[in-house]
Amino acid sequence: MASVQPVVLFFIMGVLAGLIKSDLKIPEALYKSISIYLLIAIGLKGGVAMSKYDIMEVLPAAMAMIVTAAAIPLVAYPILKHWGKFNQADSGAIAAHYGSVSAVTFAVGLAFMDSIGEHYEGYMPLFLALLEIPALVTGTLLALAGAKGGEKTQWGKLMHEILTGSSIYLLVGGVVIGYYAGATKQVEPMDKLFMDLFIGSLALFLLEMGLLAASKFADVRKKGVFLIVFGILFPLGAGLFGCYIGWLFGLSPGGTMILGVLYASASYIAAPAAMRIAVPEANPGVSIGAALGVTFPFNIFVGVPIYWEMAKWVHGMA
Amino acid sequence: MASVQPVVLFFIMGVLAGLIKSDLKIPEALYKSISIYLLIAIGLKGGVAMSKYDIMEVLPAAMAMIVTAAAIPLVAYPILKHWGKFNQADSGAIAAHYGSVSAVTFAVGLAFMDSIGEHYEGYMPLFLALLEIPALVTGTLLALAGAKGGEKTQWGKLMHEILTGSSIYLLVGGVVIGYYAGATKQVEPMDKLFMDLFIGSLALFLLEMGLLAASKFADVRKKGVFLIVFGILFPLGAGLFGCYIGWLFGLSPGGTMILGVLYASASYIAAPAAMRIAVPEANPGVSIGAALGVTFPFNIFVGVPIYWEMAKWVHGMA
Amino acid sequence: MASVQPVVLFFIMGVLAGLIKSDLKIPEALYKSISIYLLIAIGLKGGVAMSKYDIMEVLPAAMAMIVTAAAIPLVAYPILKHWGKFNQADSGAIAAHYGSVSAVTFAVGLAFMDSIGEHYEGYMPLFLALLEIPALVTGTLLALAGAKGGEKTQWGKLMHEILTGSSIYLLVGGVVIGYYAGATKQVEPMDKLFMDLFIGSLALFLLEMGLLAASKFADVRKKGVFLIVFGILFPLGAGLFGCYIGWLFGLSPGGTMILGVLYASASYIAAPAAMRIAVPEANPGVSIGAALGVTFPFNIFVGVPIYWEMAKWVHGMA
Amino acid sequence: MNNTIAMKRFEIVIGIEQLDQLMELLERSEVRGYTAIKNAGGYGSRGARNPDDVLMTDENVVIILACKEDQAQRVLNELRPAMKELGGMCLISDCQWVEGPAVSY
Amino acid sequence: MNNTIAMKRFEIVIGIEQLDQLMELLERSEVRGYTAIKNAGGYGSRGARNPDDVLMTDENVVIILACKEDQAQRVLNELRPAMKELGGMCLISDCQWVEGPAVSY
Amino acid sequence: MNNTIAMKRFEIVIGIEQLDQLMELLERSEVRGYTAIKNAGGYGSRGARNPDDVLMTDENVVIILACKEDQAQRVLNELRPAMKELGGMCLISDCQWVEGPAVSY
Numbered sequence A, B, C: 001m002a003s004v005q006p007v008v009l010f011f012i013m014g015v016l017a018g019l020i021k022s023d024l025k026i027p028e029a030l031y032k033s034i035s036i037y038l039l040i041a042i043g044l045k046g047g048v049a050m051s052k053y054d055i056m057e058v059l060p061a062a063m064a065m066i067v068t069a070a071a072i073p074l075v076a077y078p079i080l081k082h083w084g085k086f087n088q089a090d091s092g093a094i095a096a097h098y099g100s101v102s103a104v105t106f107a108v109g110l111a112f113m114d115s116i117g118e119h120y121e122g123y124m125p126l127f128l129a130l131l132e133i134p135a136l137v138t139g140t141l142l143a144l145a146g147a148k149g150g151e152k153t154q155w156g157k158l159m160h161e162i163l164t165g166s167s168i169y170l171l172v173g174g175v176v177i178g179y180y181a182g183a184t185k186q187v188e189p190m191d192k193l194f195m196d197l198f199i200g201s202l203a204l205f206l207l208e209m210g211l212l213a214a215s216k217f218a219d220v221r222k223k224g225v226f227l228i229v230f231g232i233l234f235p236l237g238a239g240l241f242g243c244y245i246g247w248l249f250g251l252s253p254g255g256t257m258i259l260g261v262l263y264a265s266a267s268y269i270a271a272p273a274a275m276r277i278a279v280p281e282a283n284p285g286v287s288i289g290a291a292l293g294v295t296f297p298f299n300i301f302v303g304v305p306i307y308w309e310m311a312k313w314v315h316g317m318a
Numbered sequence D, E, F: 001m002n003n004t005i006a007m008k009r010f011e012i013v014i015g016i017e018q019l020d021q022l023m024e025l026l027e028r029s030e031v032r033g034y035t036a037i038k039n040a041g042g043y044g045s046r047g048a049r050n051p052d053d054v055l056m057t058d059e060n061v062v063i064i065l066a067c068k069e070d071q072a073q074r075v076l077n078e079l080r081p082a083m084k085e086l087g088g089m090c091l092i093s094d095c096q097w098v099e100g101p102a103v104s105y
């Protein structure tokens, strides 16, 4: 088994700084700048790769992504409601977080594949973009179904927020420009910033995410052991489901693993923003705490190599 | 004809984000950091190149730049006053914007030349620095000539603002350090940041400029069609004039084109700051709107290849 | 003698901008981001280098660092008190600043060695980390000894501040991750950001430091000539002492010079923060003014080549 | 005090997501001057709001507004029903406007 | 004015390093609403404080707090002895709370 | 209320480009304490000012200043003629200074 990547150690460095109450602070502008950079970079890389594929080829899998991603909250919701004893709003909101995806977990997955030299389909960033939205809609519907507050839901505002949200916008914009650059063979001078510096920037970003995660531990601890168990087991199930879908649509073992990572990851950027508008009565502390304080660290340290084992297993390689 | 450079597509990405009211925001600190970086990088590159020239050789052209640049507002002013029906203050201020220059348009011009592999004189950044100031003085004089408010103009404050303004300071500072580094053969470890990452940083900057431009469209629309026509035709004329001057002073076709770009470009950073002090009664919305909302996009998408055709034509190549 | 490195000219550029009252401003977020970056990068580089050494080998020298560093304020204090006529609090606080170290001076020293192609021990960043703290404790004790205010000193808070301070945390974190990356041969994708861009980032940082230094000149001038003389002569003495210690513990001439730089440098980040808590009655303007306005520029322009001559001299090479 | 005009001072605190709504309302009341301080935090009936949180935009805005008594009543009539929906708080107090600067109230 | 409640308005300015202490104190006084503006500067008995200084953290925080008369006395009783240590300043004035938003005082 | 001193509270809003001028003026009036909040925006006779605009520096500063009645008159005498040139606004109101912190007024 491959050794831990140095880049994820920056997450631990951030967590420890938070726990010992160091005065270390990452400027908000740096955090936001790197998140813009990472999304564009992921998009560009995917776009360049896609310029070498026939887009039609990807279409059936892309459609399937949208449908299956929307289905994940349907599984998460009853678990949260009945075993987790969360109210309807919180159950729907948390389900939305786990149905949606995390770009940074995805990035760590790619870095893992690159570090062991395994091939994966270059158009995976397209799936990252496609998987972000559907679960937010299902989760919202679950949170509001039959609720009397549901009538005055600001659906227009919500759909605007979801569809024009900056994370998906940067990702898709990056894909389009990357596709154009790839097709016209003009990737060259931009790659120095957007490709070469990717891992280093991810390191700085993970440092801040560690600090953030540490600040969310209290929220998680308050909610007890269920949230921790859910935050670990649910991604494992979702990851296996993602690997199965990947294999079904003929992805390579590497692509299968990346899809597993996507399904297993939980959103902590797009989902909180959307849920605040859609389900304002839900407690964001709980869902962000679980996604960032439990599932994110689990995925980047333990989950990523497990999903690779799963991918090899569904491909009959292990 | 060469295809559009991918880097300028980031401008469109920014404009679209603004138009669909995406929540995408570039942190102010990132915008300011990149603008500092770009000016130093342009200066450094120019300084390194100049260390290989005999400075005396550049002097006559440099003197001519100062005189001709100061003359541009003399042409723009009557057009704005009589056909545009702007008052004296606005006419002078807009004329100052169009007489001065835009470093980012210049950078896009350089990138265009690099992408088609065409040579240009390395000392062009010196001209960028020289062309920024004179038109600001002429424009101010036009705005104030005979005006009764003119007596209490804070000329001392204005000249200080103009001469110590950060954009020219960074540019000249970069040229000096670059000259020294070139002459002592110590460019090497700094080029990794200041040269290799130039295009990628320009991409992020153009993204923010697109957002800014989109926010200025309303100002332009309010003023009607004259400003749009002026913002397109005046640069074409100024660009041709710049190409003529470049040919007259024996620049290569590439250098001629860059000079055309400089003359055609309109300032939206140094000029607004100077005009606010010099002509506070002018409406900054109009001049910035025209420079950033009309002329800048026109230049980077349509103008740049046109100025290249012009340069070839004055050199008898086309 | 080697020519001045271009990178330090950025410091002059910053000082001049401050003196002519240019409107140049480096965004606070950029300053803080680069300082985080530089500390991690220094740490990483050191950690990678240390992965090739036997740690036991470094231990005796490391122990000696802690003891001798703690002793420096014992020499500075009486000089400041009796000749400088500073009160007890200020004398102790300034002594603490000069006993502690400056990471940027260290970085300029490394860059100097790299530029003349001289070898030095890779584990020097470890000494940077070790030398930061001890003098802060001695300086505090000197400032408070016998003072009636001393009883209510917040020692707990002070030790927490010192030990969890972000500069030392980032440095040590970088060393640990660098060590791991070096040992597992996974330095590769991170070095693009953390090593290749080091000098360029240092250039931008020095620009801001020049601005900061210029803003401190008034504080220094108010205090008269003693502070300037002290700020130049004390580092020379401390630098020679550092070179002697380096030679004593068998460092290479290059390593000896870097140790001289460390002893000669004065802290202006960690020390002010610690002294504010430990000796709140001390005037931070004086100590920061001397460290940043006098000693820092002296060291990077004049001191660094002198310490290299000293190092060669103690090694009997000159 | 001489050369001062008795006026009313409004101090409104709302979430930044409601700022556009409030601005429209002030425009309707023909307010000709106000000051806005963004990046504020606080605590209220909806719990804590922290502008430094990078994951959630929990920013408050403080609006200060000075106007004459009659205008104040007009603003209040528009504002009071809206505050229910906007949340936050609105305080009114007496103050003296120092004459000198261009009239902007 | 109608539909308003007479209240007391506290305006406290302290260094950011004392903020945690103040927050605890307000919690003890069972305050249910306040607004905090960080990144303030100023001048006082300890000299100038400038939040833009990158070398020293010299940031002040402005806390605004509206509450009813009886609560105000409780807050004052807690606050007055503490202010000696906290430094800064604390002003109290009269104001009218506009009814409408959820009660948070 | 006990242990409080009746005082005047100034609230001044000006453009950041006028801040140096105002600071000199306050120094001349021997003011020994004030609080400054930068990065404010607003609307007045010169139109909207927005501190977030990266192309134009349109930043306002809010200055809060508490002092005794007699000092207040002195400040006002200096301030009133200057405000004409500085623009912005200046409000004065009554307040109580809570005793405790070191005197800085």
Ligand SMILES: Nc1ncnc2c1ncn2[C@@H]1O[C@H](COP(=O)(O)O)[C@@H](O)[C@H]1O
Residues within 6 Å of the ligand: D032, D033, D034, D035, D036, D064, D065, D066, D067, D101, D102, D103, D104, D105, F013, F014, F015, F041, F042, F043, F044, F045, F046, F047, F048, F049, F060, F086, F087, F088, F089
């Ligand atoms: N009536 C008012 N109430 C509150 N703030 C005001 C008022 N009038 C002006 N201001 C503030 O003062 C600044 C400058 O005003 P002016 O010089 O009139 O444009 C404005 O941008 C506002 O922040």
Ligand SMILES: Nc1ncnc2c1ncn2[C@@H]1O[C@H](COP(=O)(O)O)[C@@H](O)[C@H]1O
Residues within 6 Å of the ligand: D013, D014, D015, D041, D042, D043, D044, D045, D046, D047, D048, D049, D060, D086, D087, D088, D089, E032, E033, E034, E035, E036, E064, E065, E066, E067, E101, E102, E103, E104, E105
């Ligand atoms: N009593 C109060 N005093 C000062 N500010 C308050 C008070 N109540 C509410 N606020 C401010 O108004 C914001 C929104 O309040 P709410 O809608 O009640 O959560 C809070 O975050 C505070 O900044």
Ligand SMILES: Nc1ncnc2c1ncn2[C@@H]1O[C@H](COP(=O)(O)O)[C@@H](O)[C@H]1O
Residues within 6 Å of the ligand: E013, E014, E015, E041, E042, E043, E044, E045, E046, E047, E048, E049, E060, E086, E087, E088, E089, F032, F033, F034, F035, F036, F064, F065, F066, F067, F101, F102, F103, F104, F105
């Ligand atoms: N008279 C005053 N008026 C307004 N603000 C003050 C006054 N005195 C002190 N302050 C504020 O309180 C902070 C701390 O005051 P001090 O502890 O006296 O240095 C200062 O930096 C100012 O922001």
Ligand code: NA
Residues within 6 Å of the ligand: A097, A098, A099, A100, A101, A238, A262, A263, A264, A265, A266, A267
């Ligand atoms: Na998921």
Ligand code: NA
Residues within 6 Å of the ligand: B097, B098, B099, B100, B101, B238, B262, B263, B264, B265, B266, B267
């Ligand atoms: Na021009």
Ligand code: NA
Residues within 6 Å of the ligand: C097, C098, C099, C100, C101, C238, C262, C263, C264, C265, C266, C267
């Ligand atoms: Na030292």
